[in-house]
Amino acid sequence: TNCLTTVWRLFKNLSEDQQRYEKQLIFEHPAFVKLCQQLLRDSRRMTRGDLVFSLHAVVNLGVPQNTLLVQTLLRVCQEKLNQLDNRCISVLATTLAGLDKDKNVSALQAGLQLLVEQRIPGIQDIFILQNLMKCMGKDAPVFLKKKFEMAVLKEIDHLTFPNALRVFLALVAMNYCSIPILNACSKKIQENVHDAPFRQLILILEACYNLHYRNVKLFSALADYVSSTACLWDKKQIILFLSACETLGFQPSELMGIFAEKVIEDPEFLNLKDLLIVLRVYSRLNYVPKHQKHLFFETLHSCLNKYLLQISNTELLKAVYSLCILGYLPHCPLDQLLQKDIRDELLSDDLYKGQKEMMLHCVKACVELDSPSFTKPAFVLTENFSPLASLNLRKAREALIELLGDENMFQQNVQLPYKYHIDFEIRMDSDRTKVFPIAATDDRADSSVQRLAFLFVPMSAFCLGTTHPQGKLAMKMRHLNKLGYHVILILNKKFHEMTNEGAVEFLKGKIYSENDFTSAEVTVQDNN
Numbered sequence: 001t002n003c004l005t006t007v008w009r010l011f012k013n014l015s016e017d018q019q020r021y022e023k024q025l026i027f028e029h030p031a032f033v034k035l036c037q038q039l040l041r042d043s044r045r046m047t048r049g050d051l052v053f054s055l056h057a058v059v060n061l062g063v064p065q066n067t068l069l070v071q072t073l074l075r076v077c078q079e080k081l082n083q084l085d086n087r088c089i090s091v092l093a094t095t096l097a098g099l100d101k102d103k104n105v106s107a108l109q110a111g112l113q114l115l116v117e118q119r120i121p122g123i124q125d126i127f128i129l130q131n132l133m134k135c136m137g138k139d140a141p142v143f144l145k146k147k148f149e150m151a152v153l154k155e156i157d158h159l160t161f162p163n164a165l166r167v168f169l170a171l172v173a174m175n176y177c178s179i180p181i182l183n184a185c186s187k188k189i190q191e192n193v194h195d196a197p198f199r200q201l202i203l204i205l206e207a208c209y210n211l212h213y214r215n216v217k218l219f220s221a222l223a224d225y226v227s228s229t230a231c232l233w234d235k236k237q238i239i240l241f242l243s244a245c246e247t248l249g250f251q252p253s254e255l256m257g258i259f260a261e262k263v264i265e266d267p268e269f270l271n272l273k274d275l276l277i278v279l280r281v282y283s284r285l286n287y288v289p290k291h292q293k294h295l296f297f298e299t300l301h302s303c304l305n306k307y308l309l310q311i312s313n314t315e316l317l318k319a320v321y322s323l324c325i326l327g328y329l330p331h332c333p334l335d336q337l338l339q340k341d342i343r344d345e346l347l348s349d350d351l352y353k354g355q356k357e358m359m360l361h362c363v364k365a366c367v368e369l370d371s372p373s374f375t376k377p378a379f380v381l382t383e384n385f386s387p388l389a390s391l392n393l394r395k396a397r398e399a400l401i402e403l404l405g406d407e408n409m410f411q412q413n414v415q416l417p418y419k420y421h422i423d424f425e426i427r428m429d430s431d432r433t434k435v436f437p438i439a440a441t442d443d444r445a446d447s448s449v450q451r452l453a454f455l456f457v458p459m460s461a462f463c464l465g466t467t468h469p470q471g472k473l474a475m476k477m478r479h480l481n482k483l484g485y486h487v488i489l490i491l492n493k494k495f496h497e498m499t500n501e502g503a504v505e506f507l508k509g510k511i512y513s514e515n516d517f518t519s520a521e522v523t524v525q526d527n528n
Contacts, residue, residue, distance in 0.1 A: 001050040003035060004057035011061060023062055040069050043076045051076060052088040056095045065099055074104040081111050086119060090128045093135035113144070120147045126155050126163045130170040138175035145176045156184045161192040165200055168207045177211040190221040198237050201226065205244035214248065216465035223252030230258050235269050238262075242281045249470065251285040251463040260289045260296050267299050272307045275300070276315060279322035283471045285463055288326060297328040304333050313342050314356070321359040324366035325471040327478060334367065362475070365418040369482045392456055392492050393423060399503040400424065403511075408437050414453075416483060420476060424454035425485075432512060452511065453485040458492050 007026065014022060026032050039054055046054065055073040063070055077084075077092060084092065093112060099105050116132055123129055133148050152167060159167070164185040171178060189196070189204060196204075201222055208215065226233065226241055233241075238259050245252050263270065263278065270278065279300065282288065289296050304311075304319050311319070320333050336342065346356050368374060393412070401407050404426075411425040427436045430448045441449050461473045469477060469489075477487045488510050498506060 001046070001054045001057075004039075004061070005053050008057040008060050026061065036063070036069050040072055043072055044079075046076075048080055048083050048085070048088050051080065052084065052091050052095075056091050059095050059098060065102070065105075071104055074108055078104070078108050078111060081108070081115060084115075086123050086125065086128050089116065089119065090131045090135075093132055097135045097137070113140070117144055117147065120144075120151050123151060124155055126152060126159060126167065129155070130163065130166045133167075133170035134173040137173055140174060145174055148174070149176070149178045149181060152178075152181055153184075156181070159184060159188050161188055161195060164188040164192075165196070165204070168204060172207045172210050175210075177213055179213075182211070182213050182215070186215050186218040190218060193221050193225045196225075198233065198241075202240055202244055205241075205248060209244070209247050214464055216250070219245065219248065219250045219252070219464070223250075223255050227252070227255040227258060230255065235259075235262060236274070239274055239277055243277050246281040246284055249285075249460065249462075249464045251287060251466065251468060253287060256282065256285070256287045257289050260292065264292060264295055264299050267303050270303050272311060272315070275303050275307070276319060279304075279319050283322035283325040286326070286469060286471045286474045297323070297326070301328070301330045301333075304330060308333060308336060313337075313346050316342075317346060317356060317359055317363075321363055322471075324363050324370070325475050327366070327370055327475070329367060329370060334363070337363065338367075361419060362472075365479060366475070369418065369479045374482060392495055395500070395503055396424065396454070396456065396490075396495065396507070399500065399507050400426075403504050403508055404435055406437070408439060409435050411438050416480075418479065420479060420483075422453040422480070422485070423456050426452040426454070426511060428452065428511070435511070451485045452488060453480050454488050454490060454510075456490050456492050456495065 011019060011022060011026075036058075039058070043051065043054075051073065055070070055077060058070060058073065059065070065071075089112065092108075093116070096105060096109055096112065113136065116136065120129075120132075123132075129148060129152055133145075133152075136144065136148075167181060168185050168189075171181065193201075204222065205219070207213075208218070223241075223245065226238065230238065238255070242252070242256065242259065260282075300323065304323075308316075316333060316337050320330060320337050323330050323333075343360065346360070347353060349356075397407070397412060400410050404410065409426070412423065414422045414425045416422065425438075427438065427441045428434060428450045429436070430450060432450065436449065455476075457473060462469055467489075473489075477489075480487050490510070495503065495506070
């Protein structure tokens with residue numbers, strides 16, 4: 001056993017190429033054959049620790065699973081299963097996780113699960129607990145996951161920083177979101193974030209995404225750490241970190257500002273893949289540097305122009321779409337994208353056809369509405385569709401009727417040009433003291449009439465933990481402004497929690513208060 005485990009310990013630290021070469025030498029060595037034969041003969045007389053560690057070493061050295069040696073060791077482990085201590089159970093679980101299903105493996109896994117279920121309350125070592133959690137995996141029954149949760153929570157006060165990271169990843173392996181455990185791990189990680197290697201920062205963010213766990217304090221601590229040490233990280237690493245934040249909808253504004261400066265100073269490091277990631281991140285999170293907006297756009301535009309001869313049509317669409325969302329029109333890439341043969345090729349592929357159509361429509365809307373030559377229309381043609389049945393909109397409709405006295409004083413479910421939709425429209429005088437009936441202003445192009453557009457939006461439309469709109473919502477607000485609307489955003493969750501009386505008062509404040517109007521010039525510069 002000592003010989004096998006020593007060989008495995010040396011072997012696992014080699015590179016892949018070295019491992020292939022050394023594995024051939026090991027398997028061809030006459031002493032290794034004799035060692036395996038001795039292990040086969042003595043397996044039933046071995047101690048539990050020697051048995052489990054020998055199986056672990058043999059499997060990881062690459063001895064085929066269907067050999068007599070591996071199958072014999074698996075059967076002996078079944079026979080001695082109840083004799084194994086917690087450490088041996090943990091090692092055995094790790095070994096089985098790397099094997100394919102067969103008769104002996106399945107039987108051993110079933111017995112191991114029953115044994116683990118009995119032993120969990122007595123296991124006080126978090127390292128062993130997290131390893132068992134990882135090995136039991138997402139297929140473990142819910143009651144077993146809950147038992148693991150209770151056992152970890154009992155030992156949570158003794159949680160170390162390395163184990164906090166391991167528990168995080170073990171919960172991902174089990175596909176089990178335990179908020180109390182995640183909160184405790186997050187606190188420990190925040191306290192020790194300066195000890196985390198870069199790869200672990202990425203793993204933490206990916207774990208949060210996979211578990212649908214959102215913790216703004218944790219994300220802010222990680223982002224602040226990377227921002228404060230940005231000079232130590234490679235630019236590619238920062239791109240990876242920003243991309244992980246983007247998948248969570250979290251805007252690390254300080255780091256994005258620092259990285260934007262790096263792009264402006266030295267754009268040559270951006271290859272096409274990096275450029276597409278940067279465009280996606282900054283557009284979705286709706287961020288451009290406040291004082292270098294135009295220079296930042298021009299730099300990204302220049303980078304994109306370099307790749308126009310080699311970029312695929314789909315990548316070109318994604319790049320142009322991202323810049324358009326931010327309100328910037330890249331002329332050369334736009335001209336290339338809007339060529340008929342390229343548009344036809346993009347839409348000829350059934351894969352993601354609906355998404356491509358949506359992106360092309362947004363690009364065309366931006367070309368018209370964000371053009372410097374566009375002027376606000378004196379009159380906007382609208383269509384009024386039948387009211388939607390959503391609970392919030394029914395509640396808002398009833399509140400507006402009570403507040404305004406008549407359903408003719410507003411429109412619901414309004415369809416505008418460019419396929420834009422608003423939940424409610426109200427028309428007022430320029431002093432915002434009087435609401436006009438919709439019919440009275442339908443045929444009038446009167447500059448004294450103010451149009452209010454009410455949008456009921458989910459929290460997911462904003463950057464995590466803020467009321468800063470993400471890219472698509474910011475673009476919609478910008479375009480509605482161009483069409484002559486004051487945009488009023490209402491959070492679905494917040495409105496749903498209001499009483500009927502509270503909803504009436506809330507809408508009254510939004511309608512009649514000048515301060516509650518969203519600025520008529522909504523731009524991506526508003527990064528607060």
